Amino acid sequence: MHIVRSPKDFYAGLIYLGFGLAGLWFGAAYPMGTAGRMGSGYFPKVLSGLLVLLGLLAIIRALRVEGSPVGAIRWKPLVLILAGCSLFGVLLQPLGMPIALFILILCCAMASREFRWDPRALAGALGMVAICALVFIKGLSVQMPLVGDWLITLLGKV
Amino acid sequence: MEMLDNLWLGLSVAITPINLGWCLVGVFLGTAIGVLPGLGPSATIAMLLPATFGLEPVSALIMMAGIFYGAQYGGSTTAILINLPGEATSVVTALDGYQMARKGAAGRALAAAAISSFFAGTVCTVLIALFAPPLTDLAFKFGPAEYFSLMVLGLAASVVLASGSIIHALAMIVLGLLLGLVGTDVNSGAQRYAFGLPELADGFNFVIVAMGMFGIGEIIANLEDESRRDLGVKSVKGLMPTREDWRRMLAPTLRGTTLGAMLGILPGGGAALASFGAYALEKRVSKHAGELGTGAIEGIAAPEAANNAGAQMSFIPMLTLGFPANPVMALMIGAMIMQGIQPGPGVMAEQPRLFWGLIASMWVGNVILLVLNLPLIGLWVRMIMVPYHFLFPMIIVFCAIGVFSLSNNAFDLQIMMGFGLLGHILKKLDCEPAPLLLGFILGPLMEEFLRRSLLISQGDPTVFVTRPLSAVLLALAVAVLAMVLLPAFSRTRDVAFKEA
Amino acid sequence: MMKRRSLVLGLLAGLALGTSAQAQLGPGKTITLMVPYPAGGPSDAIARIIAPRLQQVLGQTVLVENLGGASGGLAAMKLLQTPADGRMIFQGSPNELILSPLTNPDIKFKPSQFRHVTQITRNPLILLARPDLPANNIDELIEYSRKLGKPTPYGSVGVGSLYHILSEDLAKQAGLKVTHVPYRGAAPMFQDLAGGAVDFAILPYQASYKGLQDQKKLKMLGWVSEKRDNFIPELVSFGESRSLPKFDHAIWAGMFLRSDTPDDIATKINAAIAETMKTPEVRAALEKMGSIPVDTTSLAAAQAYFEAEVAKLNGMTKDMDFKIN
Numbered sequence: 001m002h003i004v005r006s007p008k009d010f011y012a013g014l015i016y017l018g019f020g021l022a023g024l025w026f027g028a029a030y031p032m033g034t035a036g037r038m039g040s041g042y043f044p045k046v047l048s049g050l051l052v053l054l055g056l057l058a059i060i061r062a063l064r065v066e067g068s069p070v071g072a073i074r075w076k077p078l079v080l081i082l083a084g085c086s087l088f089g090v091l092l093q094p095l096g097m098p099i100a101l102f103i104l105i106l107c108c109a110m111a112s113r114e115f116r117w118d119p120r121a122l123a124g125a126l127g128m129v130a131i132c133a134l135v136f137i138k139g140l141s142v143q144m145p146l147v148g149d150w151l152i153t154l155l156g157k158v
Numbered sequence: 159m160e161m162l163d164n165l166w167l168g169l170s171v172a173i174t175p176i177n178l179g180w181c182l183v184g185v186f187l188g189t190a191i192g193v194l195p196g197l198g199p200s201a202t203i204a205m206l207l208p209a210t211f212g213l214e215p216v217s218a219l220i221m222m223a224g225i226f227y228g229a230q231y232g233g234s235t236t237a238i239l240i241n242l243p244g245e246a247t248s249v250v251t252a253l254d255g256y257q258m259a260r261k262g263a264a265g266r267a268l269a270a271a272a273i274s275s276f277f278a279g280t281v282c283t284v285l286i287a288l289f290a291p292p293l294t295d296l297a298f299k300f301g302p303a304e305y306f307s308l309m310v311l312g313l314a315a316s317v318v319l320a321s322g323s324i325i326h327a328l329a330m331i332v333l334g335l336l337l338g339l340v341g342t343d344v345n346s347g348a349q350r351y352a353f354g355l356p357e358l359a360d361g362f363n364f365v366i367v368a369m370g371m372f373g374i375g376e377i378i379a380n381l382e383d384e385s386r387r388d389l390g391v392k393s394v395k396g397l398m399p400t401r402e403d404w405r406r407m408l409a410p411t412l413r414g415t416t417l418g419a420m421l422g423i424l425p426g427g428g429a430a431l432a433s434f435g436a437y438a439l440e441k442r443v444s445k446h447a448g449e450l451g452t453g454a455i456e457g458i459a460a461p462e463a464a465n466n467a468g469a470q471m472s473f474i475p476m477l478t479l480g481f482p483a484n485p486v487m488a489l490m491i492g493a494m495i496m497q498g499i500q501p502g503p504g505v506m507a508e509q510p511r512l513f514w515g516l517i518a519s520m521w522v523g524n525v526i527l528l529v530l531n532l533p534l535i536g537l538w539v540r541m542i543m544v545p546y547h548f549l550f551p552m553i554i555v556f557c558a559i560g561v562f563s564l565s566n567n568a569f570d571l572q573i574m575m576g577f578g579l580l581g582h583i584l585k586k587l588d589c590e591p592a593p594l595l596l597g598f599i600l601g602p603l604m605e606e607f608l609r610r611s612l613l614i615s616q617g618d619p620t621v622f623v624t625r626p627l628s629a630v631l632l633a634l635a636v637a638v639l640a641m642v643l644l645p646a647f648s649r650t651r652d653v654a655f656k657e658a
Numbered sequence: 659m660m661k662r663r664s665l666v667l668g669l670l671a672g673l674a675l676g677t678s679a680q681a682q683l684g685p686g687k688t689i690t691l692m693v694p695y696p697a698g699g700p701s702d703a704i705a706r707i708i709a710p711r712l713q714q715v716l717g718q719t720v721l722v723e724n725l726g727g728a729s730g731g732l733a734a735m736k737l738l739q740t741p742a743d744g745r746m747i748f749q750g751s752p753n754e755l756i757l758s759p760l761t762n763p764d765i766k767f768k769p770s771q772f773r774h775v776t777q778i779t780r781n782p783l784i785l786l787a788r789p790d791l792p793a794n795n796i797d798e799l800i801e802y803s804r805k806l807g808k809p810t811p812y813g814s815v816g817v818g819s820l821y822h823i824l825s826e827d828l829a830k831q832a833g834l835k836v837t838h839v840p841y842r843g844a845a846p847m848f849q850d851l852a853g854g855a856v857d858f859a860i861l862p863y864q865a866s867y868k869g870l871q872d873q874k875k876l877k878m879l880g881w882v883s884e885k886r887d888n889f890i891p892e893l894v895s896f897g898e899s900r901s902l903p904k905f906d907h908a909i910w911a912g913m914f915l916r917s918d919t920p921d922d923i924a925t926k927i928n929a930a931i932a933e934t935m936k937t938p939e940v941r942a943a944l945e946k947m948g949s950i951p952v953d954t955t956s957l958a959a960a961q962a963y964f965e966a967e968v969a970k971l972n973g974m975t976k977d978m979d980f981k982i983n
Contacts, residue, residue: 009323012587016329023336026351036617040348043605047336054329061325070586077381078582081374081554082575088558089571104558108551111381115547128552132559140197141205142563143723204697204724208706298853342728342762344842347817349764356735356764359728425849479852479875480866482845488699496703498946502866503873565696565726606842613839614811614855 006067013058016051023048077111084108094150097137098129105129165287168514171216172522180217181519184224185526191225192232195242195373195553197560198365199229200485207493215497216512219490220519223473226486227520230469231275231527234462238267239542240553242373246364246430247465249595250437252372254450254457261453264542265397268535270407270455271462272528273399278415278463279524282470285419286477287517290506293423293471294478300424302614303621306607307631308424309600312431314635315438316596327593330584334597335604337362344602345609357569362577366570367598369557370577371584371591377550378582397535399455407459410440414463421464422471425483429468430599436464442641470520477513479503688719690746692737694730694754700947704779704911705749707943711934729816730754731765738767738916744923748772748914753820755914756971761818774964775913775928775957778935779949781862782889782908783824783882785896788854789874796880796899799858800832809837813847813856816840820971821860824882824907827974828860832901851876862909863889865948882907889948910952912960921957928957 004010023044030041084107091100105125109115136142171177187206191197203222210218233244238255251271258267285293300308317327340351341361352358399407414436421432440460441447450457472483480501482488494501499509506513542549561574581591615621623629691712693705705722713720725733734755737748748755755772759765785796793799803810812829814822817840829836839856841847850856852875860882868890870876881887883906884897896905913931915924932954934940941951955963 008587012326012589015583016333019333019336030348030350034617036612036619038609038612040343040346040350044336044339044350047332050332051329051336054325054332057325058329073586074382078378081378082579084554085374085558085571085575085578089568092562092568101555105551105555108554112547128555132555136559140202142559143566144562207697301850301853301855344816344840347761347840349762352764354764356728356731359731359762359764479870481848488845492700492703495947500865502869504869566724567727567732610839613837616808
């Protein structure tokens with residue numbers, strides 16, 4: 001018999017507690033002011049305190065009330081998709097939108113169980129990149145570089 | 159009847175072929191960008207602004223207004239189909255809309271959204287035409303104290319949004335409130351939780367938070383769980399609402415329209431509350447309240463009507479005084495200035511063709527939206543039947559580009575990734591993101607209005623009860639909270655007793 | 659090997675064909691006009707009026723880039739990260755370059771890291787009051803405020819904005835007790851001014867003020883300058899008042915480069931802006947927006963003006979014990 005009867009409540013409580021404590025810790029220096037003339041720290045501290053309280057309540061509940069277990073985490077899609085978004089942000093300026101977007105699509109595709117190295121899928125990804133470049137950069141003039149800074153310097157030296 | 163003359167003048171301007179054409183262009187563009195996650199109406203209008211200088215001012219404004227309400231509608235479409243609300247106002251539409259879509263009723267959900275929006279739009283166009291100036295003055299009765307009390311009422315009502323345990327609902331709201339505080343504190347100018355990053359000085363953008371928590375979080379969950387794949391949509395039953403649907407939509411649409419119209423008058427954040435408020439109201443008064451959250455048509459009709467009513471009413475301060483209620487209105491004012499028209503109280507008298515033409519075009523635009531979107535429903539529904547492994551990379555690509563385009567800042571993608579992770583973890587733990595998003599919207603507003611009221615009253619907290627409007631709102635908030643919390647506590651007690 | 663590289667080059671060139679700034683190779687081919695606010699705002703509008711003409715004058719592509727955030731601080735930081743080759747021109751004002759680093763501790767740059775090329779526009783300021791305030795000019799406002807017995811609340815578009823600092827300076831010079839009520843921009847502030855929650859505010863002139871005054875939504879108390887302005891000649895100026903005849907301020911915008919940009923490049927850009935600002939269409943479009951186009955000055959004069967502004971604002975904020983908490 002586990003002490004934690006409701007793992008979902010337990011972990012959610014930990015998250016609330018974590019955010020609450022972080023809020024108190026990082027907000028420690030913000031001045032409280034008075035109730036009549038509140039400083040910038042008043043709301044953060046009150047809210048963080050409330051969150052700590054709710055976190056503790058959720059944890060107590062997790063020990064007393066039966067609940068369902070947390071489903072298993074599949075790391076592959078989680079990591080690949082988050083990494084894809086992050087990489088897109090990092091690579092956009094240095095490599096330009098088409099290459100960064102292609103990498104993002106690749107990351108996404110690999111996250112799927114259906115993924116195969118298939119020339120048609122590759123063509124689809126390239127087509128997607130081309131369409132996005134046309135629609136967003138040409139059509140809607142989103143301010144993204146087609147060729148990145150880093151590539152320009154690299155090619156400039158050739 | 160002067161009013162009829164005015165409306166007639168407006169209609170005669172709005173239905174000239176050229177203006178009708180621009181209205182169509184605007185509505186179509188708006189719907190398109192609304193459907194593309196992340197790309198919002200203000201970014202699109204800003205990009206198109208230079209192109210409108212060549213147009214006649216009326217045409218330019220008609221087109222921009224079309225983009226605005228078209229995008230409102232398009233945002234609801236993605237909320238229903240793929241659980242991705244593109245605007246603050248379509249967060250609640252996603253709650254029941256997405257559930258309906260998963261049950262194969264996406265067509266009926268989309269139709270319900272279109273029809274209730276159209277109804278609300280029609281009512282509000284008439285209201286604006288008849289009462290714009292007195293409604294403007296009404297808005298001035300709302301000072302910081304009243305706004306604060308309204309936010310408290312909204313927050314109290316939002317507790318009912320959550321279907322699960324009350325602890326988690328409260329915790330998600332408080333977490334949202336806390337996340338909303340990141341960035342520059344308006345009252346003191348201090349940076350809070352910005353960790354030395356100037357990128358965080360303006361806080362988190364709502365769209366990025368929604369993209370991460372709903373969009374990315376949902377996709378990862380779908381990829382994890384084989385049984386959730388293909389959105390569960392194998393067959394679609396009926397594209398149009400059934401007779402039963404019509405009957406069930408009527409009252410919620412009326413209630414949503416009323417609430418949305420009232421809140422939409424208030425430029426300081428009233429419209430943001432409209433759809434949440436309408437949903438919360440349904441949860442209290444609807445005969446089918448128990449079904450809300452599992453795919454009830456009331457849960458689409460009410461917030462959609464409220465959201466569209468609020469959007470239409472937010473034109474009022476812009477039209478009568480030149481005060482923008484939201485960024486899109488600010489852009490329209492900018493466009494007027496560039497066209498050599500001075501926005502402000504003079505517009506109605508000096509530019510009757512523009513003023514009434516724009517108002518009439520709102521109704522025309524709503525008709526176009528309906529005509530355009532009802533046939534499109536079949537297409538949208540087929541789109542979500544595309545195998546998921548083709549669909550989801552597209553959604554992510556649009557999210558990524560859209561998030562970047564918000565402020566041309568690649569850092570925003572890292573923020574989206576962070577919220578995607580948080581959203582996924584919370585989803586695993588059955589914590590609902592909707593209350594968090596509401597808290598996120600209301601948090602900074604509530605703090606701002608509270609501290610501003612106290613600043614003006616020299617620290618005297620009695621302003622909230624001595625000002626009658628504020629006192630009424632606070633009393634309502636207390637009543638709502640009591641109604642929500644008392645049964646909830648007695649229920650948990652029951653459960654605890656049973657298990658003991 | 660050679661072949662493959664040229665293939666790659668060809669591909670990239672194909673992608674880049676006739677497109678954006680970054681796409682053209684070699685230094686100095688395209689110019690970015692950096693606007694520190696999102697597209698669609700007033701400063702974006704100014705840039706979009708100037709950019710096409712500037713492009714003709716320079717014979718180079720001029721692209722407007724919008725990077726909002728941190729009251730313009732993000733865009734200023736981006737300028738400092740690019741090479742000092744004049745390819746990025748920053749269209750800024752004291753709000754971003756002088757006041758933002760003073761008020762936001764997370765902004766690490768200093769005004770001295772920027773080189774002022776020239777001023778482009780100027781906007782006169784107006785003192786506004788709530789419609790039912792029992793005062794009709796600055797002298798009466800001061801008298802009213804002294805008799806009030808509690809601090810007079812005034813609105814501004816944000817902590818550390820020029821209007822906040824000027825209002826504090828006004829209060830200090832007139833010996834008034836005031837409470838600063840900051841807002842997120844002008845729109846919500848107008849709402850509270852018209853609703854009577856705050857008593858006064860200093861803001862740049864807009865043509866709609868007259869209509870709003872007629873509708874009893876606000877009251878204009880005077881030009882914040884020694885002389886009246888042509889936009890509303892019948893409105894009195896501070897110069898005519900007994901209390902603050904020397905209180906004369908305006909908000910301006912100008913073009914900036916990195917401070918280490920070579921002289922020849924700065925001179926070239928200064929000349930190009932001068933040529934652009936002479937164009938009647940540009941001037942007319944700017945005036946329509948309520949901005950006054952300013953004749954271009956020499957590089958030295960522009961830099962001296964900027965430094966004087968920095969000193970002035972530094973002094974004002976220091977004197978008033980201006981700090982963020």
